[in-house]
Amino acid sequence: MTDLFERTFQRSDASMSVGMVGGGQLARMTAEAASALGIRFVVLAADPTDASVDVAHDVVIGSAKSIDDLRALGARCDVITFDHEQVDVDAVRSLEIEGHRIRPGSHTLEVATDKSVMRETLAGAGIEVPKFQLVGSPESAGEPGNQLQSSLAVIESFSAVHGWPVVLKASRGGYDGKGVWKAADLGEAERVCVAALKAGVSLIVEEAVPIDLELAVLVARRPGGESVTWAPVETTQIEGVCRETLVPGRLERDVAALACDVARAVSDEVGAVGVLSVEMFWARGELMVNEIAARPHNAGHWTIEGSVTSQFENHLRAVLDLPLGQTTTTAANVACVNVFGSGEDLDPRQRLPLAMELPGAHVHLYAKAPARGRKLGHVTVCGEDADDVRYRALEAARRLGTPLPDELVANEALPVTEELLSTEALS
């Protein structure tokens, strides 16, 4: 029996309430899970058109970086949690001191929102990460000219050991491939450094890992450390953007088991509460942690239908310190394909009838205004046959207007049937 249970037991209003910072699709899907459990769900949304505003029980319009807006959210809920990492960790820390219950807490957020802190924390705990080095932050040096030279010196000496190309990453603020650049030589690295200095962005330099597979493991963890993992998934990333999630995809059973151990170790190390997504590379016969996100994650959308308990429900359970739900998969194979906009004129909601013709296609749309490249929804299909579920999910996403890049359709390990390739192009 948790302390929260004791507390809510005393209250005249029996409803537990969760407040989420950020009003996007993750908040929308968390709202659906909260509704089912009878839990009140409040969002702090930047804009009244945000995806979750229509379905949340209560809404605060404001900024995730404003301490006053965070306080306003905190006044309306028992626990504050997050649907993105664009938060001010200092503001979160202040709120914690004021007595607000924030899960995950400021320590976890600091590690998850700053790649240099994340890399150093995990490497320090003996968890494999790509070889990396801090290039130095704009605040840490004196003259811009000197700083550029010292940055390039770091990159040059790093490349002398690990070779070219290298990967340069912004420590903070990157997501969906933003804030990541590949540099083939010192000239390319210089252009990135100059732009980063101008923008006031700290960089880290990393080896270009010869990736065999990209995968992700989601963990849900309670404040006391109890945790569950879902089945590891293979993700297909194109230009840093997750396009599809396959369960189990090409992951061997022993790699999957190892990946779960790594993800749990990471979640313990960063003191995660709620869902933590751990994205990894399988390369050179070993697993390396690439990214972490301390929130429900795109790589876990398949859990809504593909698992006994979804990531959204277990996120709520974890931040409320309730017993976690079973994470068993409900089918031998699950495919989840993201729906992206192809332009402002084609709204996937107009295409629902076409996608719904595909048997077993679970369509999720986030009710966002369409725009080219904008993530507007996803489709999940569960079934016995890997090729079949992938075909139906891809085809449903295509019918909803998603442009399917060649890389996605031509995944040799999981070939898509001819039918998909031969269907007519979208009008």
Add this chain to the structure above:
Amino acid sequence: MTDLFERTFQRSDASMSVGMVGGGQLARMTAEAASALGIRFVVLAADPTDASVDVAHDVVIGSAKSIDDLRALGARCDVITFDHEQVDVDAVRSLEIEGHRIRPGSHTLEVATDKSVMRETLAGAGIEVPKFQLVGSPESAGEPGNQLQSSLAVIESFSAVHGWPVVLKASRGGYDGKGVWKAADLGEAERVCVAALKAGVSLIVEEAVPIDLELAVLVARRPGGESVTWAPVETTQIEGVCRETLVPGRLERDVAALACDVARAVSDEVGAVGVLSVEMFWARGELMVNEIAARPHNAGHWTIEGSVTSQFENHLRAVLDLPLGQTTTTAANVACVNVFGSGEDLDPRQRLPLAMELPGAHVHLYAKAPARGRKLGHVTVCGEDADDVRYRALEAARRLGTPLPDELVANEALPVTEELLSTEALS
């Protein structure tokens, strides 16, 4: 490609919208399905504390029987549908004439909301129903004294053929066992008739069917007649209230197949659009239709996790004339047990931690104020073993404060394990 699709394709606001008359838990669960599909969902709720008000995208507070309030709902949505039958069919008919799209339509509602019309319609179409006779309506006769005598004459001659006891039912307004009385002799029948005359309620008299099993089949039907059925379920009714739903329960395969045929025939006969629940008796080696409800129904709550597509999603698909989703069950056995209040002091939301300890228990709470006998939620468990899923669902409901009557626990055909019976009584 449906006409609605054509229509929404033209609109600048791409979102399709559904308006539901009634703001209870059925609307709440439909709102969750609408959110996932990116469909706008508006409710006409009698009270701001109704279960769906917090989660609907938009709310009209008003009466389901007021034509003005129905018009206000119609102005905010593409299609009007229902979460209960306490509607004025004449008002619905007027709105249809004004051009509102209402699904199910007034014809279906008339059959579903008046037991005498329903019995006559189905019997006229050759569908088996219990033997019945109209007792006469208060409006149809002259003096109250004469009317009582003529009512009793009908009942007496009916019982001369079909024996005592008989069942007396109010034609309109009954649900969850309300409006149904068993009369052992003419004296008991007279007491019911006197009260009914006083209240202005029409009665029908029916044989007391020697029920072997109670079952229900849900159908989802599009305007053009395309329909799907879910697996028939055994229901346990205590005092006319559905307490649990078992899939497949004790239903033999051939009875289940026949029940699906009957349900489809009923849905075609009444011209259903959306979900239609058909409750039946298995008695004397044949199926008889007892009740129908033209809306999502308690006997279909198991479909949220137990079927590829839930009744709520298929209700939305059907009323929007979108392709219907697969209704395959996701497990060999599913048990769904209702959560009832035991009093005002015990809110099941306070007991979530206890229920969540049970593996695979999908808890749904409707965020309603607790009261003795009030339906506050349900628990669904899916799995391989019938006894095991039933035990877990019953135990979770019990932990949430549901009083479990002996009849429920002592279902001999599906015995509950000793563990349930020996667990401590609720505090």
